[in-house]
Amino acid sequence: MVLSGYFYMIQNMKNMKNLKLLQKIRKNKYYPFSFFSTHINFDTIEKLESEGEEFLFKNLLFLFEKYNKNSADKNMLMNAFILAKQVHKTQKRESGAAFVTHPLIVALLAISYKPCANFLTATILHDVIEDYKMEGSIDGRAYISDKIKTEFGEVVYNLIEGVSKVQSIKNGKNFSKQSIKKEIDKKTIEKIFQHSSCDFRILLIKLFDRLHNIITISGKKDPEKRRKKIEEAITIYVASAKRLGLWNVKILLENACFRALHSEYGGGVEKKGGALENPKIINTIKKIVKNSKVSVEKNSEMNSEQHTSYILIETDNEDSCYTVFSQLNKAFYLKKDSFSDYISRPKLNKYKALHANYIINNSEIIEIHIVSSEMKKRNIFGVFVDIQNSDFSLPSLSSSSLNILHTESEQVLHNIKKILLTPQLTIQS
Structure with missing residues (x-):
């Protein structure tokens, strides 16, 4: 009884601390923003570090509350924020900004996908295990790991441990300092993919982490x-x-890399609109497909020779996609060998759409993608659709979702070896 009373007192103190934190956060006006766009201003994200952790967490909490009103989940995020500030309080990024701003911005990069509290908590704390230091002979990593398990649960701990850097390697005394670091980096990537084969949220956290690191890489x-x-x-x-x-994440990561490699271009790829700059063409298509949504999207592929726009037509259902395709064929001339049916044969990442190029005005070519509302959601959110549908209750999800990761793991093995000069890795599920 005494022990349970002690824990009750501790929890009550935490709730009071969180209440004060919430009151402090809500004193000022919110500055809501969303990163759910492929046209993010990278310079703005770099400047976010200077806004301070209170500002960043305020925005994170505001956006989280838009889709999750659960007070226990909100409390978990505030406890995570408090712990992150404690662990990272003396750390600075190479840019000079407080280190705790990094995990908060990483969480903000992910918030548009509406992840659950466990995912965001692990994102806020993703560097805590490897960065925690204790004086004396006590094992700091073991201590902070136990603390996370106790306060946030096994699920959050496993996500954080999955992205944490490998601590040491076998026979490290036989290697030089540089070789040890390279071996640790190699083992860390191997570990991320091994753990992700059981819960791919680990890889998702790493993707957003790397996205922010590349955006701010000029500070390195x-x-x-x-x-x-x-x-x-x-x-x-x-x-x-x-x-x-995760198409938006892919494009953002590509553009961030391009910006870092070719800073003289200002961090982006110039997209040529071509025929789509003519509003008459868009209006003509809207008249042809009256009951569908028509928009112009940017087709950004880092390795393509041309960076063009395309027209996206959104229909109500799968059958309507083929109806719209038939209507377009009657109005325009379909370019030879330009039609791709990703509805009947989806891509490995479950991408679905009809792609076709049409010749207009006798010479100009326009690219059109036709999707249903459900397909558009899947094409943008990727595996987050599976996560949202299952409410994170089954991290392994379906075998088909895991096959996506396993296939990708096999394909990237060559790239991992190329960068880190490693022997062949075995990805286990």
Whole structure:
């Protein structure tokens, strides 16, 4: 009884602390924003570090409350914020900003996908296990791991442990300091993919973590470290985002890498609108497909020769996609060998759409993608659709979802070996 009373007192103190934190956060006006766009201003994200952790957490909490009103979940995020501030209080990023701003911005990058409290809590604390230090002979990593398990549960702990850097390697005394670091980096990537085969939220946290690191990579002084991080992002994490169907994350990561490699271009790729700059063409298509939504989207592929726009037509259902395709064929000339049916044969990341190029005005070519509302959601949110549908209650999800990750893991093995000069890795489920 005494022990239970003690824990009750501790919990009550935490709730009071959170209440004071919430009151402090709500004193000022909210500045809500969303990162759910492929046209993020990277310079703005870099400047966010200077806004301070209170400002960042205020925005995170505001956006979280838009889709989750559960007070226990909100309390979990506030406890995570308090712990992150404690662990990172003396740390600085190479830019000079307080280190705790980094995990908060990473969480903000993910918030548009409406992840649950466990995911966001792990994101806020994703560097805590490897950064926690204790004086004396006590094992700091073991202590903070137990603390996380007790306060936030096994699920959150497993997510954080999954992205945490490997602490040491076997026979480390036989290697030079540089070789040990390279071996640890290699083992860490291997560990992330091994753990992700059981719960791919680990890889999702790492993707958003790497996205922010690449956006702010100009603060890293060592040019060789910058080059390595960028190369690793392109060959491993861009490919992973694509395979998991996180199209916006893939494009943002590509553009961030392009900006870092070619800063003279201002961080973006110039998109040529071509025929789509003519409003008459858009209006003509809208008249043809009266009951469908028509919009112009940017088709950003880092490795393509041209960066063009395309027209996205959104219908009510799958059958309507083929009806719209038939209507367009009657109005325009379909370019030879340009039609791709990803509805009957979806891509490995479950992407579905009809793609077709049409010749208009005798010479100009327009690219059109036709999707249903449900397909559009899947194409944008990727595996987050599976996560939302299952409410995180079954992290392993369906075998088909895991097959996506397993396939990607097999494909990126060559890239991992190329960057880190590792022997062949075995990804276990």
